[in-house]
Structure formats: C-alpha cells, structure tokens
Amino acid sequence: MMENSSTPPASEGAATPAPGSGTKRRLIYAAGILAVLALVLDQFTKRIVETSMSEGQVIDVFPPLLRWYYIKNSGAAFSMGEGYTWIFSIIQAAVLIYVAVFLVRKIRVWPWSLALGGLMGGVAGNLTDRLFRPPSFGQGHVVDFIALPNFAIFNIADMFIVCSMIGICLLLFTGRELDGSKPADKKEPGHDAGAEPRELQ
Template sequence: MNDGDDARTTAPAPEAATPPVTSVADAPGEPGDTATRSSAAPLRRRRAGYVVLLLACAAFAWVLDQSTKLWVLSTMTEGQVTPVLPPLLRWHFIRNSGAAFSFGEGHTWVFTLIMVAVALFVLTVLVRRVASWWWAIALGLLLGGTLGNLTDRLFRDPGFGVGHVIDFIALPNFAIFNMADSAIVGGVITLCVLTLLSIGISGQRETAREKRTDLDTDATAADTTAEDGPGRLR
C-alpha cells in the first residue's frame, strides 16, 4: 500500500433526497374549500335572516288582517257605521267584490288570479334574491296583505275564488279599506322609496356617479378590445 493511499480522503456519501413536506393546508383544493366554507356560512345565515324577517312580516300582516275581519264579523252587521274619531275615522262594514272604490265589481276572479300571481312571484322568485332588511320588510308586508285579501277571495261568500273582501276602515272622501290593503300600500310605498334611493334588492346602493363610471369603464374596455382584435378593426 502506498503512503498516498493513506492521505486520500473519502468523499462523503450523497444524502438521500428529502421529499417535500406537504402540509394539510397545502393540499390541493383544501385552502379554497375552507375559505369558501368560512365565507359562505355567514352569508347563508344573513340570507336566512332576511327570509325569516320577510315571512314574519307577512305572517304579522295576515294575522292582523284576518283577526280584525273576524272582529268586524262578530260585532257589526253589514252596512253598519260606527264613529271612531269623527269626522276623520269611522268603521263602515261592507263586502267588496271588486278593488278600491268598488272598481271591477263582477270580475272578482280576475283579482283572485292577480293575487295568486303576486304571492307566487314573491315566494318563488324574490324571496331567494332578497338581501336587504328593508326589502324584506316591504316584501313581507306586500305578501301578507295579498294573502289576507286572497283568503277572503277563496273562502268567503259567495264562493271559492269569487269571495267578497271585508272592508271596514272609512276615511272622509276615500275608499273603505282593511288592514290587508294598508299592508299592501305600506309595502309598495317602501319599495318605491328604496327604488328612488337606488337601493336594490341586494341591499347595495348605486349612485348615478357609480353608474356613469361603470358605463365609462365598459366603453373603454370595448374600445381596447376593438383596437387589439384581429386586423385592429374599430
């Protein structure tokens, strides 16, 4: 053996490659799923709250309307007039086959179909889109009032679908109405105010300046696309 062999150094053995450690948080799809679940849960709770408020307002309006009509039926006779706050307010019990101011008498079934359509539209379309507390209140009043008068149309004399609505609230030089009518009018007025304030059913308010900005952005994007497109056509 040569002396040079003793001085020769031995190269260290190559280390085994260490596989990258993949944490559970880095697993494909997991972070996004977790974030989605965490952000979707509060949204679902808020939407459930809007629906509950809408249905609660509808139930309140319906119960108030039907209970006052039962009170009128049990304490008054048809045509009876009872002064309450003369000369501003009195109870005047009538049965109405038409709309306000007795409009449309003889076409009761038309109003029945309209009420059914309104109730179904609120329950099947708008209730899934509402994301505003004020919209929920307005739609709830509209739904409850509609169902209140619809109950009369369906189950009171003279027959199913053509029943006469019980009215009893009388003001000077105005139509005789009931609590369902009041709920409908209140809901419609609230919806009109929200619309004038540019507050949509999503609860977001869009100003005229924001609308112009969006239109300008869309126009700029369209021009850019036209310039960069094939053949630079405009």
C-alpha cells in the same frame, strides 16, 4: 424543532360559509314572519267585524276622522271591477307566488325585507277572502271596514299593501336593488371614466 400548536390545521376541503349567508337567512325569515303577522292581524280584525257588526253598519270611532263601516267588496280598490272577482284572485295569487318564490330569496337589506314581507302579508290577507269567503271559492267578497273622510273604505291588508308599495317605490326611485346595491356600484373595476391606469407588475 417542531412547534406544538393546540389548534388543529384546517382541512383544505372544509366548506366556508358564504359571506352574509346568515344575514340573508335572517332577512328571509323576517319577511316571512312579517307576512304571517300581517295575514293573521288582517283576518283577526275582519273576524271581529263580522261577529260584532252587521253589514252596512257604521260606528264612529274618532268622528269625523275615523269610522268603522262594514261592507263587502267584490271588486278592487274603490269597488272598481265588481263582477270580475276571479280575475283579481288570479292576479293576487300570481303576485304572491312571484314575490315569495323569485324576489324574497334575493333580498340582502332590511328595507326590501320589510317591504316584500308586508306586501306578501297584505296580498295574502285579501286573497284569503277571495278564496274562502262567500259566495264561492275564488269569488269571495273582501271585508272592508276602515272609513276615512273622502276616501275609500279599506282593511288591514290594504294598509300593508299600500305602505309596502310606497316603500318599494322609494327603494326603486333611489336605485336600491334587492341586494342593496345601486346600478352604479356594479360597474366593472377599471372601466370608470376617471380611473387611473394601473401599473404593470
């Protein structure tokens, strides 16, 4: 006697989604969204500074801890490398492309998603200044305005870059790779020093 079943048999050729594929997409989307948010916030705050302050102006916010100090930086951090803006433009473009094309698609855990997303957004923020601000394309000066005592003057993009690099360093220091695994987790089964031999069936 044949049993009736309301569930149709699964076809042998039916495609089965890869395990974790949905999570991978969410992590990639999250990295992209964070990058866009960082870029927008960075450019928005720079626009406010440009329209409400004159270059060189200082405004006390929480003295003596925090001040707005509007300057334009043609170099890297601490104004190093002034006169070589085009080199920083190339380096930042290369970093952004490498992270976006080669690294983001490999992430499988949230810490790496947030770290790489923040890094992309920060780099994109300063790269936008270098590409589209005066004096010329690729040699634009970066707008900096956040001043702390005995420290460099920086911007929102710099904050994202620094925080992301700290996170990346911690992930690398703890041995966490882009997929969340550690090198020790990838040892081939049966090759552990303390593993007991399996019985032959």
